[in-house]
Amino acid sequence: xxxxxxxxxxxxxxxxxxxxxxxxxxxxxxxxxxxxxxxxxxxxxxxxxxxxxxxxxxxxxxxxxxxxxxxxxxxxxxxxxxxxxxxxxxxxxxxxxxxxxxxxxxxxxxxxxxxxxxxxxxxxxxxxxxxxxxxxxxxxxxxxxxxxxxxxxxxxxxxxxxxxxxxxxxxxxxxxxxxxxxxxxxxxxxxxxxxxxxxxxxxxxxxxxxxxxx
Amino acid sequence: xxxxxxxxxxxxxxxxxxxxxxxxxxxxxxxxxxxxxxxxxxxxxxxxxxxxxxxxxxxxxxxxxxxxxxxxxxxxxxxxxxxxxxxxxxxxxxxxxxxxxxxxxxxxxxxxxxxxxxxxxxxxxxxxxxxxxxxxxxxxxxxxxxxxxxxxxxxxxxxxxxxxxxxxxxxxxxxxxxxxxxxxxxxxxxxxxxxxxxxxxxxxxxxxxxxxxx
Numbered sequence: 001x002x003x004x005x006x007x008x009x010x011x012x013x014x015x016x017x018x019x020x021x022x023x024x025x026x027x028x029x030x031x032x033x034x035x036x037x038x039x040x041x042x043x044x045x046x047x048x049x050x051x052x053x054x055x056x057x058x059x060x061x062x063x064x065x066x067x068x069x070x071x072x073x074x075x076x077x078x079x080x081x082x083x084x085x086x087x088x089x090x091x092x093x094x095x096x097x098x099x100x101x102x103x104x105x106x107x108x109x110x111x112x113x114x115x116x117x118x119x120x121x122x123x124x125x126x127x128x129x130x131x132x133x134x135x136x137x138x139x140x141x142x143x144x145x146x147x148x149x150x151x152x153x154x155x156x157x158x159x160x161x162x163x164x165x166x167x168x169x170x171x172x173x174x175x176x177x178x179x180x181x182x183x184x185x186x187x188x189x190x191x192x193x194x195x196x197x198x199x200x201x202x203x204x205x206x207x208x209x210x211x212x213x214x
Numbered sequence: 215x216x217x218x219x220x221x222x223x224x225x226x227x228x229x230x231x232x233x234x235x236x237x238x239x240x241x242x243x244x245x246x247x248x249x250x251x252x253x254x255x256x257x258x259x260x261x262x263x264x265x266x267x268x269x270x271x272x273x274x275x276x277x278x279x280x281x282x283x284x285x286x287x288x289x290x291x292x293x294x295x296x297x298x299x300x301x302x303x304x305x306x307x308x309x310x311x312x313x314x315x316x317x318x319x320x321x322x323x324x325x326x327x328x329x330x331x332x333x334x335x336x337x338x339x340x341x342x343x344x345x346x347x348x349x350x351x352x353x354x355x356x357x358x359x360x361x362x363x364x365x366x367x368x369x370x371x372x373x374x375x376x377x378x379x380x381x382x383x384x385x386x387x388x389x390x391x392x393x394x395x396x397x398x399x400x401x402x403x404x405x406x407x408x409x410x411x412x413x414x415x416x417x418x419x420x421x422x423x424x425x426x427x428x
Contacts, residue, residue, distance in 0.1 A: 056321050056356065063317035067306045101287035106287055106319040107270050113324045114331065118263045119353070127341030141302035142270065151270035179400070192230055 002034045003064040005075075006053070009039035013077045015210030016175065017203045020059040023072040023169045024079070025205055027162065029198035031083035039209060054111060073166065087161055099165025100156050108146060109170045111138045116173065137139040139179055147183040154192065168193030216248045219289075220267070224255035229424030231390065231417045235274040235315060237286040237383045239294070239419055242367040242374065243412035245297035253423060287319045287380065294376040299378055314370050314377025322360060329408045330387060331356040354391055361397040368406065384406035 005028075007021035021037075022067045028035045038202075044050055046057045053061040054070040062069040063079065069075050077098065080086035087094045118135045120126055139153050150156060174180045180187050193199060220243075221235035235251075242249045258264055260271045267275040268284040275282065294300035301308045324336040332349045336342055359377065360381075364370060369378045385393050385404050388394040394401050407413060 009337065034279050056317070056359045057322075058321075063327070067309060069313050071308060071316040071320060073314050073316035074309070077312065077316075078309055095281060095288070095292055098291065099283050099285050102285040102287035103270070104228045105316065105385075106273075106285060106323065109320065110324045116329065122345075122348070125341070125345070127339070127345060131336075131341060134336070135411060145265075147271045148265075160263075 002036045003028075003062055004038055005038045006038050006040050006050070006059045006061045007206065009041045009044075009061055009214045011206075011208070011210035013203065016205055018123075018173055018175070019059065020072045022202055022206055023166065024060045024067070024075045025078040025180070025202035026165055026169070026199055027076045029078055029087060029201045030160075030165065030196075031081055031189065033079065037205075037209075054157040072102060072169075076162050077101060086165065088158060093158055096157050097161035097163040100161065101166045104163065104166035104170045108142050109173075110112075111135070111142055112173050114169060115139050115177070119176070125188065134160060136179060137176070139174070142180070143179065143183050143186060147186050150185055150187060150189060154193045155189075160193075164193060215279070216250045218240075218250045219277075220250055220254050220264070220273045220275045221420065223255045223258075223274055223422035223423070224427045225420075227260055229421045231420055232387055232389070233420065234286045234399050235275065236416055236420055237380065238274045238289045239278065239416035240383070240413055241290045241293040241300060244374075244379065244410075244416045245293055247293065249418075251423075267332055287315060290376055290380060291315060298378065300374075302372060307372055310371050311375035311377040314375065315380045318377065318380035318384045322356050322381065323387075325349070325356055326384060326387050329353050329391070332392040333390070350391070350393060353388070354396070357393065357397050357400060361400050364399055364401060364403060371401075374407075374410070376377055378403075378407060 001159055005024050008019050011019060013019065027037075040050055040059060045059065051057055053063070053068055056070070058070070060070075060072060068152055069078060076086075083185060087097050097168060113137050118128070121139040122131075155161065156167060157163065170192050171186060172194075180190065219235055219238050222233050224232060227233060239249075241306050254264055254273060259273065264415050265271055267282055268286070274286060274289060275284045276292065280316050283292060290300075321350070332342070332346055336345075343423070369375065370381060371377065385394060385400060386408075394404065
């Protein structure tokens with residue numbers, strides 16, 4: 001029995017790879033774990049059967065034997081902990097990689113979430129044009145610090161890890177804006193991540209759902 | 215040698231317990247681990263010595279032997295993994311508790327972060343009065359789902375865990391608003407968390423810094 005993940009039956013981003021099942025698919029591909037996918041509609045996501053798996057009515061979820069997990073961070077950490085390929089052997093390096101996973105989700109993503117809300121939910125509001133630059137600057141503040149730490153290294157701390165997988169996934173949400181291109185080393189970092197064979201296999205699998213539904 | 219954490223030399227919230235070293239102090243108190251504190255000024259936080267520990271120039275950091283961690287989520291997970299008291303014995307229950315830790319940081323906190331930005335950074339903007347209700351509704355959407363899952367249970371999944379510690383810490387950021395009081399079971403949940411002896415020891419330790427600096 002393979003683990004089962006849930007994903008959107010219809011892509012909200014027209015197959016751009018931003019839905020969060022990508023993070024989980026990518027981790028499964030990096031660790032060479034086969035998996036099955038159950039597609040859920042936007043309506044099904046808010047119904048009791050799915051809410052029992054995911055209290056916030058979102059995707060992805062992860063079912064493996066009796067274990068049910070939600071939150072892409074928790075699922076990626078689960079996969080990285082139980083299979084080689086996404087965490088270093090050394091104990092301290094392992095904890096630092098997990099630290100970067102949290103940094104991606106709780107330090108870098110929140111201002112990007114705010115920017116996405118400004119663009120998707122408040123674009124028609126009278127304050128949109130004046131406010132957007134403020135929100136973008138809050139994203140830039142974080143990226144400046146991240147770019148300074150990354151410098152000219154390939155990944156955030158030694159070899160590619162679950163921390164890089166999550167950081168690149170979060171930065172990819174900036175694809176629609178040009179902010180990422182202001183930081184050449186971060187743009188190159190994301191490009192390196194996107195060039196990984198495991199990323200491409202994950203992307204293709206998610207894209208196939210979009211094409212199938214279209 | 216005890217682990218060393220960093221905290222603000224001057225409280226930005228006048229000792230209300232919201233600075234993120236509270237999350238780490240609380241975890242250390244729950245697991246009965248002694249620790250030392252190094253206070254840093256807002257100026258020191260942005261200088262190379264501190265940036266070497268925390269690339270985003272914030273607190274808390276955690277130093278233990280050769281290990282340096284940043285991100286309160288990563289530090290709390292480290293403490294919970296290495297000392298009994300914050301994670302269940304059962305393997306699946308343990309992973310679910312870690313799932314709640316991620317849910318606190320990446321699903322519940324981002325809209326609260328957005329609300330805090332609206333209040334602290336945009337209060338004097340012309341759009342503030344009209345926009346604030348929208349931002350509050352985004353927080354309410356999450357709290358409704360969380361309240362539905364919590365129901366009338368004491369903690370999120372069995373006994374008190376690192377997931378509850380983080381969820382309560384995140385919800386405490388709503389203290390200045392009345393939103394939490396709209397959800398009686400969540401308000402009671404936070405009150406139960408605040409009543410824990412370990413929380414009170416952590417709060418007193420952080421408050422002593424505020425009083426000492428004042």
